[in-house]
Amino acid sequence: MIQSLAYFGVKSPAYKEWETFGPEVLGAEFVGNGxxxxxxxxxxxxxxxxxIHPGTHDGVAYIGWSMKDEAAARALADRVAATGIQIERATAEQAAERSVEGFYAFxxxxxxxxxxxxxLMHATAPxxxxxALTGFRTGDQGLGHxxxxxxxxxxxxxxxxxxxxFHQSDTVQEGPIKAHFFHVNxxxxxxxxxxxxIKKPAFLHLMLEVNALDDVGFAYDLCHERGVPIxxxxxxxxxxHVVSFYMHTPSNFRIEYGWGGMTVDQDLWVPRHYDSATLWGHVNQHRELSPFLYVYDDNDNGAAA
Known part of the structure; x- marks a missing residue:
């Protein structure tokens, strides 16, 4: 069983910009280059x-999920393989590059x-x-969504x-668009x-959750000051119930930066259905910027894998 969203990788010609965008806008810590x-x-x-890897165009490289141990990862990999999908086991070098003991990919x-x-490797240094930031809400809940x-x-x-x-949390039907939401913790x-x-595989956004509402407000102001498109x-x-805003990153995908997400009890949760994703706010801006980031493939032109 998947325990959480563990890590996220993209490829981008603008990868070097993340050395400053990550720490100065997101509040992340730059810990060197791969x-x-x-x-x-x-x-x-x-x-x-x-x-964020170097690449000729912007695109999602991989989505990493945390498993309890190798046996759990192997069991899920076998279930995926039973559908006819090819499974690859990471080499020792590939695992070391991700700072994990191992992984299966598909x-x-x-x-x-x-x-x-x-x-997953945990650093001893704090x-x-x-x-300035109170921190990110991760732990057992993982990276975000x-x-x-x-x-x-x-x-x-x-x-x-x-x-x-994955377990169903709820669905949202907003006009012609329907979305499904899933939890694992x-x-x-x-x-x-x-x-x-467009009916193509596309990445819509990555969500990061911070520990305080003020962290969201400070980031919101910072984006305005630095000209980061909201x-x-x-x-x-x-x-x-997350209070958030969405920013456009140097690699042409969106990050939702938020606070206050509800916690679900997997044993008691009953899926719900909503007619809107938003209680208030979340007005779309910068419509000239595409909300879609495609799957990355070294052999394509950035359109889709």
């Missing part, structure tokens, strides 16, 4: 959770690369935020629930999926 020059960012006691039917990792755009909503829902083992959702109008204004979600 073998390929990748920018590694830390937000808690885990060695690093965000990795591409889901949508095209996203998932890594089922165990033995986390040092890049700017990811939202994926999928061409066929029902097929993707069945795969993520029936094969990967106390975080309301670690994964959400929606069917975008693609959705400050607002509160109806389903997970």
């Amino acid at each position: 073998p390929d020059g990748a920018v590694r960012l830390r937000i808690d006691d885990v060695a690093y959770r965000l990795v 591409r889901d039917p949508v095209g996203f690369r998932h890594e089922l990792a165990w033995g 986390f040092r935020p890049g700017r 990811v939202v994926l755009g999928v061409p066929e909503l029902e097929a993707a829902r069945r795969f993520y629930m029936d094969v990967m083992g 106390g975080r309301h959702h670690s994964l959400a999926i929606a069917q975008p109008p 693609t959705r204004t400050l607002g509160r979600h109806a389903n997970d």
